[in-house]
Amino acid sequence: MGKLAQLGLDIAKLWSKYSSSYINGMRNTLILALIGTLIGCLIGFICGVLNTIPYSKNDHPIKRFVLKLIRVIIRIYVEVFRGTPMVLQAVFLFYGLPYFTDNALRFSSVWAAAIVVVSINTGAYMAESVRGGIISVDPGQTEGAMAIGMTHVQTMTSVILPQALRNIMPQIGNNFIINVKDTSVMFIIGFPDFFATHRAAVGASYLYFPSATVEMIGYLTMTLLASFLLRWMEKKMDGSSSYELAQTDQLTMTAGTYRHPDKGSPFDERNREYADEDLREQTGKEDR
Amino acid sequence: MADQILQINHLSKFFGNNEVLRDIDFSVCVGDVISIIGASGSGKSTLLRCINLLETPTSGEILYHGRNVLERGTNPAEYRSHVGMVFQSFNLFNNMTVLENCVVGQVRVLKRGKEEARKHAMEYLERVGMAPYIHAKPRQISGGQKQRVAIARAMAMDPEVLLFDEPTSALDPEMVGEVLNVMQALAESGMTMLVVTHEMAFARDVSNQVVYMSDGVICEQGKPEEIFGNPRKQETIDFLSRFRG
Numbered sequence: 209m210g211k212l213a214q215l216g217l218d219i220a221k222l223w224s225k226y227s228s229s230y231i232n233g234m235r236n237t238l239i240l241a242l243i244g245t246l247i248g249c250l251i252g253f254i255c256g257v258l259n260t261i262p263y264s265k266n267d268h269p270i271k272r273f274v275l276k277l278i279r280v281i282i283r284i285y286v287e288v289f290r291g292t293p294m295v296l297q298a299v300f301l302f303y304g305l306p307y308f309t310d311n312a313l314r315f316s317s318v319w320a321a322a323i324v325v326v327s328i329n330t331g332a333y334m335a336e337s338v339r340g341g342i343i344s345v346d347p348g349q350t351e352g353a354m355a356i357g358m359t360h361v362q363t364m365t366s367v368i369l370p371q372a373l374r375n376i377m378p379q380i381g382n383n384f385i386i387n388v389k390d391t392s393v394m395f396i397i398g399f400p401d402f403f404a405t406h407r408a409a410v411g412a413s414y415l416y417f418p419s420a421t422v423e424m425i426g427y428l429t430m431t432l433l434a435s436f437l438l439r440w441m442e443k444k445m446d447g448s449s450s451y452e453l454a455q456t457d458q459l460t461m462t463a464g465t466y467r468h469p470d471k472g473s474p475f476d477e478r479n480r481e482y483a484d485e486d487l488r489e490q491t492g493k494e495d496r
Numbered sequence: 497m498a499d500q501i502l503q504i505n506h507l508s509k510f511f512g513n514n515e516v517l518r519d520i521d522f523s524v525c526v527g528d529v530i531s532i533i534g535a536s537g538s539g540k541s542t543l544l545r546c547i548n549l550l551e552t553p554t555s556g557e558i559l560y561h562g563r564n565v566l567e568r569g570t571n572p573a574e575y576r577s578h579v580g581m582v583f584q585s586f587n588l589f590n591n592m593t594v595l596e597n598c599v600v601g602q603v604r605v606l607k608r609g610k611e612e613a614r615k616h617a618m619e620y621l622e623r624v625g626m627a628p629y630i631h632a633k634p635r636q637i638s639g640g641q642k643q644r645v646a647i648a649r650a651m652a653m654d655p656e657v658l659l660f661d662e663p664t665s666a667l668d669p670e671m672v673g674e675v676l677n678v679m680q681a682l683a684e685s686g687m688t689m690l691v692v693t694h695e696m697a698f699a700r701d702v703s704n705q706v707v708y709m710s711d712g713v714i715c716e717q718g719k720p721e722e723i724f725g726n727p728r729k730q731e732t733i734d735f736l737s738r739f740r741g
């Protein structure tokens with residue numbers, strides 16, 4: 209009991225002294241995770257779309273070659289960035305780039321470097337998710353779009369991608385939550401995120417576990433908030449579960465087109481001369 | 497002929513080594529309502545899909561107002577906007593409301609203004625009796641209602657021909673009538689239609705031409721009175737007798 213009371217006291221002490229640093233760190237962590245996830249999703253969508261451009265044996269050889277090359281490049285990108293730790297990617301980009309190019313190429317701010325690393329990393333994960341999301345949309349949707357004369361691009365932007373986006377919302381949420389936590393490795397390039405605050409506070413106060421507790425609570429608060437927001441967004445995207453019947457007077461009605469506006473249509477109740485004979489007997493409905 | 501829209505010449509289609517269509521010839525003129533009947537697997541869907549360029553024929557010609565659309569230089573999307581298609585499985589866009597389904601093609605493909613497209617869509621939605629449901633999503637309406645929306649969506653593009661691939665086969669029996677009634681009304685309004693169907697009453701009473709397909713070839717073709725009243729080929733007689741029970 210005494211230990212817990214001590215912990216509480218220490219946390220209070222830390223908070224009174226460093227609260228603005230902690231809050232600032234949380235803000236930076238959230239901004240980095242958000243921007244990184246958004247740009248990452250954009251990269252993922254671009255890769256996913258490029259990856260699913262259809263080609264057939266009848267297409268021009270150059271078109272086929274280019275499309276195959278694109279697929280190979282994306283494959284390599286995904287494997288490399290998914291298969292190496294983000295902390296090393298950050299080191300290579302921030303310290304390696306100026307070293308190997310004799311300072312010709314370098315990031316002037318840790319923000320730019322951190323955003324690039326998180327975005328590219330998220331993009332590598334999202335590329336596969338988006339590809340899966342696109343493939344999982346019913347092929348009938350594409351045929352329906354093609355049948356009214358839509359081009360591949362129009363079909364993608366109006367019909368397939370909105371549905372793919374809805375399908376992969378849970379994965380986008382996952383990636384965001386992972387990014388909130390995993391951006392903590394960016395201390396390696398001196399990025400001032402929430403975890404960097406911890407290192408600074410501990411260095412000055414030696415209150416290691418109290419600060420770690422603050423961090424735990426802080427991260428959990430951020431991720432719970434993110435989960436909550438994502439659920440809400442998914443609900444919003446699904447729209448209402450019921451719909452309103454359009455009112456008769458809102459519509460420009462052609463005279464005599466229908467009798468029961470809220471019961472359906474003339475065709476629901478009109479004669480069924482083309483339905484099966486025996487069906488008509490079963491349902492007992494007679495021609496008008 | 498000036499009023500001829502489509503002419504199919506010697507069309508054939510292979511899937512691998514499997515010859516699914518062989519030497520198909522026929523033409524579609526303005527106002528024609530042609531029913532294509534035949535057993536399952538005889539190539540009816542493949543024929544429609546070839547006409548709409550959803551499949552690429554192996555050989556032959558599809559002349560659209562005299563121009564072969566299988567030649568290089570054809571823009572398939574542009575061509576398809578004149579040749580509408582209604583599918584057995586509706587294929588309504590799940591991410592859009594009923595009204596949006598009928599508007600999107602007009603706006604994106606025909607470059608119509610939103611308001612104009614909306615008005616035009618409403619005209620057809622009223623004709624198929626779906627005007628009250630414009631705010632519904634496809635998952636919220638019945639199969640028969642979906643198919644009526646799909647017909648309105650296709651018609652809103654002002655196509656010259658409308659292709660139907662078994663439009664009532666996926667429906668519960670009590671919904672078949674409402675869709676057939678819509679189709680009959682369309683036919684009576686002068687719409688040019690090519691209908692793959694198992695509804696023999698529709699083929700007999702609404703169409704002006706019936707094509708009987710068997711094993712990838714057109715086995716017999718003629719006026720409905722001829723095909724139903726006086727079929728000449730034994731295969732046609734056998735096929736039709738299965739429907740009379």
Ligand SMILES: Nc1ncnc2c1ncn2[C@@H]1O[C@H](COP(=O)(O)OP(=O)(O)O)[C@@H](O)[C@H]1O
Pocket residue numbers: 511514516534535536537538539540541542543
């Ligand atoms: N994409 C495809 N690949 C290979 N074979 C196919 C394909 N589509 C259809 N077929 C074959 O073509 C034949 C005709 O099919 P289809 O046109 O669907 O017939 P129907 O519509 O008359 O029932 C069938 O034997 C079917 O198995």
Ligand SMILES: [Mg+2]
Pocket residue numbers: 540541542662
């Ligand atoms: Mg079929």
